[in-house]
Amino acid sequence: MSVDVRSETVNVTTSTSTTTPASRVRASALIRAVAGREISQQLRNKNFWSSLLATALLAALSLGLTTLLDRDTEQPTVAVPAGQVALTEALRAQLPVTELPDAEAARSAVREQKADVAIIGDEIVVLRKLPDELGRTLADTFRTVTYQERLRALNAAPADIALPAMRVTTLDADAARVQQRTITAGVSVIALVLLMFMAGIGIAQGVAEEKSSRIVELLLAKVTPRQLLIGKILGLGVAALVQISVTLGLGLAAATVAGVFTAPAEILGTAVNVLLWFIPGYLLFVTLYAVAGSLASRQEDVNHVTGPVSMIQMGTLIGPILAITAPASPALGVVSMIPGLSWAAMPVRMAYSSVPFWQVAVALALTVAAVAALLAIGSRVYTGGLLQYGGVIKVRQALRAARH
Amino acid sequence: MLNFDRVVKSFGPKQVLNELSFAVRPGELYGFCGANGAGKTTAMRIALGVHDADSGVVTIDGRPIDADLRAQIGYMPEERGLYAKMRPIDQLVYLAKLSGVRADEASRRAAEWIERLGVVMSPKDPLEKLSLGNQQKVQLIAALMAEPRVLVLDEPFSGLDPVAVDAMADVLLEQARNGIPVLFSSHQLDLVDRLCDRIGIIRGGRIVAEGTVGELRxxxxxxxxxxxxxxxxxxxxxxxxxxxxxxxxxxxxxxxxxxxxxxxxxxxxxxxxxxxxxxxxxxxxxxxxxxxxxxx
Missing domain, CATH: 3.30.70 (Alpha-Beta Plaits)
Structure with a gap:
């Protein structure tokens, strides 16, 4: 039927004339224009910057805190009067010791808080309370020295009196570094999830705004829905990546300068890995948010339509939480392979232990496949949703509209 | 020439356009009148590809409207379509870029039109800070930015004060005199009477009366x-x-x-x-x- 063929030509969604090189050039120019607007609007948005700054501060702060709490508390200093040679010698092997002229000087050192504790003969002098651990150390030392002196008094040979020192063997020498890497990855991913959550709502609102104010009628006369969607995702993605890199970089630099990390280069590698995995994760979720926005007819509906997406997104927190709390659990291995969850779980898992290459490859391939599938289905829903009005549009309704 | 040829469109069981046929000739201001729900907006949206027709075709100079031709139509939707939080000049440039106009050329045109139509605003204001009349002028400029071959305007005069009506009418007349077919819908019949070369009255999705004001009289x-x-x-x-x-x-x-x-x-x-x-x-x-x- 010739009539049917001609009616195809007035339909923007079924336009198949985008295969010539010239129109491909035009299409990419259109996508760039759409992306450019999103970038400049994002970079001008004060809310986004302040929320980003807040997350970066939060990340740096929590990194700093964890490391500070981990760090050995400072060793207490011991004041001793001159003349207790054996005891002073034995204490020196374990704690910083200050030798003072007499007992009174040792006492006043404690009183003036120059020393935490004074040992005068068999008397322990503290200002308020003797910490348990310090008490045990002092008691052990005192007991050993006392026994040694008694043995000497019984004419035992010095070789018999001397105690062999115990050796310490560290089985996992990298523990501290691994922990720092894992915490960095975990905290970064959690910060990114929160960021994506806020940015995602903004994206859905932007799409709903275009729809409710009918700007979309002007836009669709010039670009196809797919070009609009791709331009939006790319533009918002570039803006997000730039902002995140800047703030994450600042946060890491600050933490490094503050001496939080023992191996800054490794931490940087971890951060870059998190960012690389963030890209497919971002593509997945921003597409979901944009598509959700296209189902709303009014701004008020946005929260309603983004609800399911936000819930799925909160689910991605499973990965980093598991990786921090139970890094050895097999559940983490499974979670780090599932598309949608893997972007958040895999980099944390990789920071904690060496993951077999094939698992990384499979997780990445699955994620890329999921992104491709979602973009294909999502752009159809988006196409159908954009021009359907009346409350919240159902996905099936949008798909049916897109088929026409 | 903008030509609607036996265009049919239904939404569900409701037939909105019933073999709608009419033509807007080059250099002509064509007034599109009809009661609410008669099908004016739907017809315009089909020309712009917002909706697709069930059957029939819309052509410009004999060519069915495709993506390229569509980019050459200046369109003003009924419910005003601009970004509330974006500065007027930025969105004018953006929309022109989507029609293939270079950015520097677009800024020049936007500034010229803003000056000429007397849009009252400070350059940093977002669109939502402008009065409704000024927003509507910006909307008209958006339709004109790409130097369109055809103008399709849905209720361009609604909500304008008499001075703004005159300014907009001048622009439409000028565009028509330059040989552009101008299709606009309006409920303000005195305006249609004053401005239009020809009028089409739509009812139940088809043209029931068409001609110059004199012929219809x-x-x-x-x-x-x-x-x-x-x-x-x-x-x-x-x-x-x-x-x-x-x-x-x-x-x-x-x-x-x-x-x-x-x-x-x-x-x-x-x-x-x-x-x-x-x-x-x-x-x-x-x-x-x-x-x-x-x-x-």
């Missing part, structure tokens, strides 16, 4: 009588046979003749009701034409 002429009586009882207009009362201005009552009614019979009838002050044909206004067309 001629069709309705000879159907409207104006009568004024003295000493008649109140309510006398209801007792005149063979006519339908249309309106009443200070005792000057207008009647529409029913088919087959002889005006002489009406004269005889009203003579018995009172002393005739005035009896004559009424020169039909566009409202009369419109009423005739949409109620016939």
């Amino acid at each position: 001629a069709k309705v002429a000879g159907r409207l009588l104006q009568i004024s009586l003295q000493g008649a009882e109140a309510g006398w207009p209801e007792s005149v046979p063979g006519v339908r009362r249309v309106d009443d201005h200070d005792g000057l009552v207008s009647f529409e003749l029913s088919d087959g009614t002889d005006p002489d019979d009406v004269l005889d009838a009203v003579r018995r009701l009172g002393r005739i002050e005035h009896f004559g044909w009424r020169n039909p206004s566009l409202s009369d034409i419109f009423r005739e067309a949409v109620t016939a």
